[in-house]
Amino acid sequence: MAVIIKSQEEIELMREAGRLLAMTHKELKKIIKPGITTMDIDKKGEEIIRSFGCIPSFLNYNGYPASICVSVNDEVVHGIPSKERYLEDGDIVSLDAGLIYKGYHSDAARTHGVGEISEEAKKLIRVTEESFFEGIKNAMPGKYLVDIARGIQKHAESNGFSVVRDLCGHGIGRNLHEDPQILNYVTFRKGTKLKEGMALAIEPMINEGDYHVAWLDDDWTVVTADGSLSAHYENTVIITKDGCEILTLEE
Ligand code: MF3
Ligand code: CO
Numbered sequence: 001m002a003v004i005i006k007s008q009e010e011i012e013l014m015r016e017a018g019r020l021l022a023m024t025h026k027e028l029k030k031i032i033k034p035g036i037t038t039m040d041i042d043k044k045g046e047e048i049i050r051s052f053g054c055i056p057s058f059l060n061y062n063g064y065p066a067s068i069c070v071s072v073n074d075e076v077v078h079g080i081p082s083k084e085r086y087l088e089d090g091d092i093v094s095l096d097a098g099l100i101y102k103g104y105h106s107d108a109a110r111t112h113g114v115g116e117i118s119e120e121a122k123k124l125i126r127v128t129e130e131s132f133f134e135g136i137k138n139a140m141p142g143k144y145l146v147d148i149a150r151g152i153q154k155h156a157e158s159n160g161f162s163v164v165r166d167l168c169g170h171g172i173g174r175n176l177h178e179d180p181q182i183l184n185y186v187t188f189r190k191g192t193k194l195k196e197g198m199a200l201a202i203e204p205m206i207n208e209g210d211y212h213v214a215w216l217d218d219d220w221t222v223v224t225a226d227g228s229l230s231a232h233y234e235n236t237v238i239i240t241k242d243g244c245e246i247l248t249l250e251e
Helices: 008-031 038-051 119-136 145-158
Strands: 068-072 075-077 092-101 104-113 169-171 178-182 199-202 205-207 213-215 222-224 230-232 235-239 244-246
Touching: 008 038, 008 092, 008 104, 008 235, 038 068, 038 092, 075 092, 075 205, 075 230, 092 119, 092 230, 104 119, 104 230, 104 235, 119 145, 119 199, 119 205, 119 230, 145 178, 178 199
Parallel strands: none
Antiparallel strands: 068 075, 068 092, 075 222, 092 104, 169 178, 169 199, 199 235, 205 230, 213 222, 235 244
């Protein structure tokens, strides 16, 4: 399927969808502390998104039962919020959220430390975020998706971490998932050539140990195969005339 180029009017709506999602993440960050449950995060996230008059896009997506994906420690992505799962001092927690504003989607993820976390965990969170920014240095017309992937992979691996292979980013717009698929590691394919007006959700998932992952029996939660920590960082971006605009950054 072809990659959909967004009009200025569509980009304007996606900008607002992105701004509201950034505000959602900013508010969620404030409640992260030892003793809350992953369900508390989901409930708060849904409440914030609905307070904006928006729809939480993950809720019931392919049967996913919550609004926010909450993934703790070795959970990579798609953790299911639970009222039995308490955050503890020293945990790291990834929050992935999406919303729909006037028919347009935004999608973003952040990883936070809970209380005091180890230096290694701090480094993993920082390097994951940095790898996104290394990747988007190559997000501009004329470059290819592989150029974004190269920036991400180089930064993660040069810091001793690994890039998850089995999950990827995606185009976004009227649908949460549109073409193209956006790998976070280099293959022999160059991938789609970037053009002004493309809307992309770029989302490196970086493991402390090996890149292999496994799925839990709930058929959603992805965990590292070796039990090491994993972090996730995602923004929705638009390819502009000479670079890209990040729609989901907190102010
Ligand atoms: N940000 C994730 C993605 O892009 C979350 C969607 S999975 C869902 O794939 F099912 F929970 F919605
Ligand atoms: Co996404």
